[in-house]
Amino acid sequence: MASNFKGRDIISVRELSKDDILRVLTLAESLKKTPRPNLLQGMVMGSCFFEPSTRTRLSFETAMQKLGGRVVGFADPNVTSAQKGETLYDAIKIIGQYVDVIAMRHPLEGAARRAAEATDKPILNGGDGANQHPTQTLLDLFTIQECQKKINNLTITMVGDLKYGRTVHSLAQALIHFKPKFYFVAPEFLQMPDYILAELKSAGIAFQKKNTIKEVIAQSDILYMTRIQKERFSDISEYEKVKDVYVLGNDLLAKAKPNLRVLHPLPRVNEIATEVDATPHAYYFQQAENGLYVRQALLGLVCGKL
Amino acid sequence: MRAYKVYSIENGTVIDHIPAENGLALISLLGLHRRGSVVTMGTNFASKKLGKKDIVKIENRELTPDEFNQVSLIAPMATINIIRASKNIKKYTIAMPAFFERIIKCPNHKCITNSEACATKFYSQMKGKSLSLRCHYCEKVFPQDEIKNHIPRL
Numbered sequence: 178m179a180s181n182f183k184g185r186d187i188i189s190v191r192e193l194s195k196d197d198i199l200r201v202l203t204l205a206e207s208l209k210k211t212p213r214p215n216l217l218q219g220m221v222m223g224s225c226f227f228e229p230s231t232r233t234r235l236s237f238e239t240a241m242q243k244l245g246g247r248v249v250g251f252a253d254p255n256v257t258s259a260q261k262g263e264t265l266y267d268a269i270k271i272i273g274q275y276v277d278v279i280a281m282r283h284p285l286e287g288a289a290r291r292a293a294e295a296t297d298k299p300i301l302n303g304g305d306g307a308n309q310h311p312t313q314t315l316l317d318l319f320t321i322q323e324c325q326k327k328i329n330n331l332t333i334t335m336v337g338d339l340k341y342g343r344t345v346h347s348l349a350q351a352l353i354h355f356k357p358k359f360y361f362v363a364p365e366f367l368q369m370p371d372y373i374l375a376e377l378k379s380a381g382i383a384f385q386k387k388n389t390i391k392e393v394i395a396q397s398d399i400l401y402m403t404r405i406q407k408e409r410f411s412d413i414s415e416y417e418k419v420k421d422v423y424v425l426g427n428d429l430l431a432k433a434k435p436n437l438r439v440l441h442p443l444p445r446v447n448e449i450a451t452e453v454d455a456t457p458h459a460y461y462f463q464q465a466e467n468g469l470y471v472r473q474a475l476l477g478l479v480c481g482k483l
Numbered sequence: 484m485r486a487y488k489v490y491s492i493e494n495g496t497v498i499d500h501i502p503a504e505n506g507l508a509l510i511s512l513l514g515l516h517r518r519g520s521v522v523t524m525g526t527n528f529a530s531k532k533l534g535k536k537d538i539v540k541i542e543n544r545e546l547t548p549d550e551f552n553q554v555s556l557i558a559p560m561a562t563i564n565i566i567r568a569s570k571n572i573k574k575y576t577i578a579m580p581a582f583f584e585r586i587i588k589c590p591n592h593k594c595i596t597n598s599e600a601c602a603t604k605f606y607s608q609m610k611g612k613s614l615s616l617r618c619h620y621c622e623k624v625f626p627q628d629e630i631k632n633h634i635p636r637l
Contacts, residue, residue, distance in 0.1 A: 189622060264599040287595040287620025306593050308621050372624055 183481035186293040186300040190311045190347045195354040202319050202328075204474035204483055205467070213473075216482050217246035223276035224250030225269070226303070227259060227283040232443060232465055233303045233312070237280040240472035249276065269295040278480055280472075299479035301472075307343050313442060314347040316471040318355075320464040321399055324438040334360040334393050337403035337423050337448060339369040344442045345403060349373055352382075359384035360393040364419050367409065389422055395432045400425065400458075402441045404448050426450040430458055440464050495520070495542040497564040497571075498554065503527050505557045506537030512557065512586050512634045513550060520544045532560060552580040556587075557631060559614075582606045583616065588633045594621035605630070 182197075193201075222241040226234050229252065238248045251257055258268060265288055272279060273296025281292060282303040289302035289309070304310040322328040333352065335345045339361055349359065350373065359377065361369045361384060368386055377384050387393050394400070405423055410416040424447060425439065438460040441449060445461070453459050477483035501509055506524040509515075515522045521542040530536035551563045555577045565573040583605045589596045596603045596618070604619035614627040 191622070265595065266599065266601070283595075284593075285595040285598055286591060286593050287589075287618065287622070290620045291595045291599070291601060305595075306621070308623075 182475075182478035182483075184297070184299055185479055186289070186302075187311050187475055187479065188289045188293060188300065188302045188305075189309045190314045190351045191309075193311070193315075193351070198315065198318060198351065198354065201315050201471065201474050201478070202322055204477065205315075205319050205470040206323070208473045208477070209467075209470040213244055213477070215245040216477055217241065217244040217480055220246040220277040220480055221275070222246055222248050222250075222476065223272045223279040223281075223298075224248050224252075225272060225279055225281040226250070226252045227254040227257075227265075227281070227288070228304070229253070230282050230303065232468065233282060233310075234280075236465075236468040237301070237303060237312075237472050237476075240469050240476055241278075241280075243469070244473055244476060246277075246476070250280075265291055266295045269300075272296070273298040278476060301475055301479065304343075307341065309347060310343055311347065312468065312472055312475060313344050314351050315475070316464065316468040317344070317348050317401075317440065317442070318351060319471050320440060320460065320467045321438075323467065324460050324463070325398055325436060328355045330356050330358075331398040332358045332360070332396050333399045333401060334362060334387075334390070334397040335369070335401045335403070336362040336390055336425075338367050338405045338409065339363045339403070340367045341406075341409065342403045342442075345401065346370070346373055348401065350376060353377065353380045357382065360387050360397065361385070362387045362390055362393065362423070364388075364415075364422075367405065390425060390429055391432075394429055394437070395434065397437055398434070400433075400437060400439045402439060402445070402448050402461075404444075404446055424448050424450065425453060427452050427456060430456060433458060490523070491569065492540050492542050492566055493569050495540065495544050495566055496546045496551075497566060498539045498541075498546075498551070498558070499536070499562045499564065500530065500532055500560050501537040501539060501554075501558040502533055502560075503530075503535035503537055506539050508557050508631070508634055509537075509539060509554055509561075512553065513546070515539070515541055518544070548575065548578075549580070551575065552578055553583055553586055555579050556583065556614075556627065557634070579607055579609060579614070582619075586634065587616070587630055589618050589621060589623070590625055590629055590633045591618065591621050591623045594618060594623070596620050 269292040280301045286306035286308040288305045293300045441461040526537045563575040585602045605616040617624045
């Protein structure tokens with residue numbers, strides 16, 4: 178059964194049960210079909226971005242406004258007392274006295290958990306360093322369900338920087354509830370970390386590591402692309418060798434199943450050729466849009482209005 | 484007759500079967516040196532169980548089960564003897580606690596606990612005989628060996 182969401186902090190995908198996830202997805206779908214422009218009227222969201230963000234911040238702020246609520250906050254920590262040495266704890270304690278809910282991003286890992294200790298108002302974690310970004314995971318799950326018309330028993334291929342990418346870690350963990358089959362496509366030194374593989378193994382989830390997209394494209398329902406950053410490579414010639422292996426173009430998509438959809442947490446640089454945008458497989462822009470509905474659902478839930 | 488190389492105490496706690504050369508770390512971990520009690524330590528005693536062992540004695544202070552379970556991080560085989568009027572009145576073996584609070588610095592330098600004053604908390608996860616710890620804040624998991632280097636030293 179889904180827990181009571183009123184007043185709850187959404188910090189880590191680890192704390193969301195299968196029923197919690199399904200409840201958020203159902204409400205997001207309903208909000209996408211039927212807007213609720215007065216749901217959070219009279220309520221205020223603190224938008225506390227201690228680290229720059231465009232998509233996450235704008236979609237949280239738009240989500241609140243589309244539900245009739247108001248937004249206060251900052252997009253640049255340089256304008257806050259953090260510059261004067263104020264602790265995150267003190268900052269959030271005070272902001273919590275002004276607002277009904279806080280959406281935040283912070284460069285340090287565990288910051289959202291620490292913030293939640295400072296206030297009784299619900300905290301929505303919009304990313305704490307390389308740790309968690311649960312609203313991204315929920316919008317990924319929502320998008321997978323939307324584009325495949327189901328969420329169970331799908332073949333999901335994750336490509337790129339699987340070692341450092343927090344989105345792929347959290348998504349793989351959350352998908353454990355939905356019995357997927359995984360392919361992990363990455364150079365060996367950027368492969369999925371052992372602790373995630375151990376979690377999948379103990380949950381009985383099938384996975385295989387692969388070297389190229391080509392090997393698995395024909396079996397995949399979802400191709401979840403991520404960016405390989407040049408700075409991860411100590412030897413630049415190694416980067417030059419692999420950089421094109423993890424780039425998706427229409428040639429690779431020729432063998433894809435008709436239902437294959439390509440997702441990407443964005444921003445992309447060159448890992449998805451722009452020619453892919455016009456194919457029916459491209460779904461990353463809809464994915465980014467879905468962040469709005471998932472964040473609306475979460476705001477409505479934690480504010481006790483859904 | 485057995486020769487006692489660390490003098491016996493009348494009242495307090497004796498922690499025995501500490502792996503050799505870990506006595507100081509244990510004193511540091513429990514903050515025993517900061518609490519005013521007289522603490523004595525012997526190192527490299529012969530031990531049937533461990534080969535070599537350290538022993539720590541704390542005068543006039545009885546450790547609570549919660550306290551001594553924190554010792555399991557560096558001395559999982561340790562035994563705790565509570566001494567009253569020179570008699571051993573209780574003997575405990577260590578149990579693995581569900582979590583460790585305040586005693587370890589998070590090895591992840593990007594963890595919020597390393598940037599502002601905040602009590603740390605780690606959840607213990609046993610897999611077979613190997614212990615790993617998950618930080619309550621940054622959620623990173625560390626094997627026991629890595630954590631041991633992050634116990635503040637004397």
